[in-house]
Amino acid sequence: MTGRLANATRAYESGDYIAALTLLSSMVDDGADAGVLTLLGRTFQKLGLEKDALDLFGRAVDLDPTPEALERAAASAVVAGDDARALLYGMRLFVLQSNNATVAALVASAFIRSGDAQSAHLVRAALVESDDPAHIHLAANLYAGEDRDPAVLTVFRKLANLKTDDPYAQATYMAIARDFCDYKALADLESRWEKASWDTATSTPPLLQGETPYANLLHCDNERLNRLATNGTPTRNRSKPTFAARPRMSRKRSTQPLRIGYLSSDFWSGHATMRLLQAVLTLHDRNRFDVTLYCHTHDQFTTAETSDRTRWGRIVPIHAMSDGQAAQTIRADGIDILVDLKGSTAGNRNTILNENVAPVQVSWLGFPGSNTNIDCDYVIGDPIVTPPSSAPFYHERICRLPETYQPNDPFHRALPPPTSRAELGLPEGRFVFAAFNVTRKMTIETIDIWADILRQVPDALLWVLVDGSVARENFARAMAARGVAETQIVFAGKAHYESHIARLQAADLGLDTFPYNGHTTTSDQLWAGLPVITLRGRNFASRVSESLLTAIGLPDLVLADKQALIDRAVALARHPEEIGHLKQRLIGNRDSAPLFDAERFCLHLEAAYERMAERARLRLPPASFDVPALPERKGRFR
Structure with a gap:
């Protein structure tokens, strides 16, 4: 058989596929090993007979299930349009090579084609470190909508670098960078966004077209520009904008x-x-x-x-x-x-x-x-x-x-007794600023203000809602770069609503976010008896806290500019007895002022x-x- 296999191999390599087929067919009739089956399968491929080739590759796998044999069978199944066998061989190979991005891409694609996109998530992690553009695009599809897995930040950074002129890729990366407090990336992205957004007289800049209306509000308080962010809005078929x-x-x-x-x-x-x-x-x-x-x-x-x-x-x-x-x-x-x-x-x-x-x-x-x-x-x-x-x-x-x-x-909103600072891991006797908006609202502008306040009151703490180790590391790094000691930051996680209202009462003053204020977050803090300090805004999203504070009878906590806000927050932290008076006013107004009526x-x-x-x-x-x-x-x- 060895001589005939050598002759068949020479015929195959010289392009004489009919001669190779004749020799190999007789060897299969005599009983063949995996090598013969594999070469015959490759010959069938050259002749355009992919399904026959797949059958032979499958038999070769049964005889000798090496990684090479599994990969060949899986790839043939994809070409033959047999997703069931592509998954069969692909998953067996993935068990052996779980970091192989090519295998992961094959398996994920087969899952998607078979209508089971959720199962494709089983192998998506192997795509993250690949630099193959096809793998990056596939990973982006599989990680779309994620806001917890740190891999999503890597995937969309690569996609944005790959598609530098794609407004959707850039806008998506900007949104994800916000979720993970990647302020270094945000500084670059926002700088490019600001340069692109100036000339809107004749057309909408591509970066604006790539943003959803909500994502745009997170960093832009210009009402003229807000209405130009259209990604995700219904398609128009009229001539009017x-x-x-x-x-x-x-x-x-x-x-x-x-x-x-x-x-x-x-x-x-x-x-x-x-x-x-x-x-x-x-x-x-x-x-x-x-x-x-x-x-x-x-x-x-x-x-x-x-x-x-x-x-x-x-x-x-x-x-x-x-x-x-x-x-x-x-x-x-x-x-x-x-x-x-x-x-x-x-x-x-x-x-x-x-x-x-x-x-x-x-x-x-x-x-x-x-x-x-x-x-x-x-x-x-x-x-x-x-x-x-x-x-x-x-x-x-x-x-x-x-x-x-x-x-x-x-009437139906929980108002439990306060949780003690000891239970929350907060020290007694120190002024506690609370920042409980989601991380995507914590813009560079916002953390600059917070850092300025904390530098001036080094004994004060920032109790901040940042979830996930990557986001926390990024946030702490950004604050350290702004001169804030690590010991001034206490991270909070998410909590059930009743527990959240109970813990808010342990803080002294709520810090708002800009330009997108707390909305329900602010009213929850006010409901809990926690005063919130904010800036006067320039669009709906940046004026909400002012609206709520005015309706609860605390308009004096709305400041005209950043420096005024910083000065007021610092003064309150240095004179905590004033916070006591503010809390008394707030709690006294809670059951009589318009906000909760x-x-x-x-x-x-x-x-x-x-x-x-x-x-x-x-x-x-x-x-x-x-x-x-x-x-x-x-x-x-x-």
Whole structure:
């Protein structure tokens, strides 16, 4: 057999595949070893007979399952379109060579083609250290949406370096760098972004096109630029760049209750939005308002729900419906005002609004700004977050509630006793600044301010919510570079809501983030009795803390510029008795000031809905307006 195999090999190498096939076929008939089967399989490949080749490579693996034989069989299975056998041989090889990026790519691709992308995650780690562009692209697809695994930072750094002119790759890397507090990368990325964003008179810079509206707000407080970030927004098929508020179908009923529809994926009691909103939903006057929740909340949350969601309104599940089916359902229900609670945030179904489903369509609460490419008539704000000067940057008309745009629930929100500093690992007798916004809001501007404060008060601590070892190392390194001692930083992790409210009470002063303030984070701190210090902002997202502090009666904690904020924070840390007075004011106002007065808020909101509906009934186009405030409440509401 040795002589015939040598002759067959010479024929194969000389390109005489028919002669090689003749010789090898006779050897197979006599019983063949793995070498004969492999050479015959390679010959079949040269003749375009991949499936026959795969059968032979499989037999060779059965006789001698070397890594080379497994790789050859797996690669042949891919060419033959046999993903089942590609996975069979590929996974056997991956067990032997778990760091082999080529093998991982083969297996991951086969999983994806077979419709099991989740299983591809089993091998994705092997792709991270590869410099092969194909491997980097595949890894980016498999790590997309991750915000916990440090490998995602490596993958998207490589992708950004590979695709330097791709705005989506650059914007994604910028977003991930924020999550992991990679301030060195952010400094470079933001510098390039700022240079690219100046000339917007004639076109939108590519870097802006690559950003989602939410990602843009994390570092940009320029309302003119905010509306140019369009990645992830619905595709437009009109010539106009934005929708304009306009008359729709008119409301025919004038004596029946207004039919209000709320659209969201957050209709479960554990979500931050519902901690704000559920009291208002419950308090709606059912004689005047018929409330329907168009719920596209994921089943994992609704099935685990323990509270009675029906007290919020009639629930219509649309999770399994297409946008067209959902739009048809809403129209059939005769909804007068459809309120989208998501806007340009993850999990939205805002393309439903582009189906023109209700006489009045409103954006509220979920997204702090104008909703690019979403067909809304109104955005609900207040005099602080949406002053008249903001109107040119909104295609929606602005409805200003009189005190704050943000609802709050004082009835179902936990308010446990404080956790002691000893239990939290915080020392007694030292001033504790609390920073509990997510890391993506902790911009370079923000940590520069924090570092300046801490340098001036070296005995003070920064108790900061940073999760994950990589992010913590990066944050500590950045603060050290700004002259802050490691001993001044205490890291906090995530906690269940009740535990979080309990621990907040151990701090002295909350530090806000800029330009994207704390929103629910700030109201949670105020609810816990923790004062928060902030800056006056230039767009909706950067004005929220000012709105909340004003509504709770602490407008003096809103400072006009960075230096004023730094000076005030330092002064409070040096005179902690003033913090005691601030906390007394805050706690005294908690049950009487407008911020947590859900009943008062609901009445203002209902007045807004009635005015919107009346304009629609009269076939008048939407117009901006201010809701007048009710007389000041006398006494406590809780």
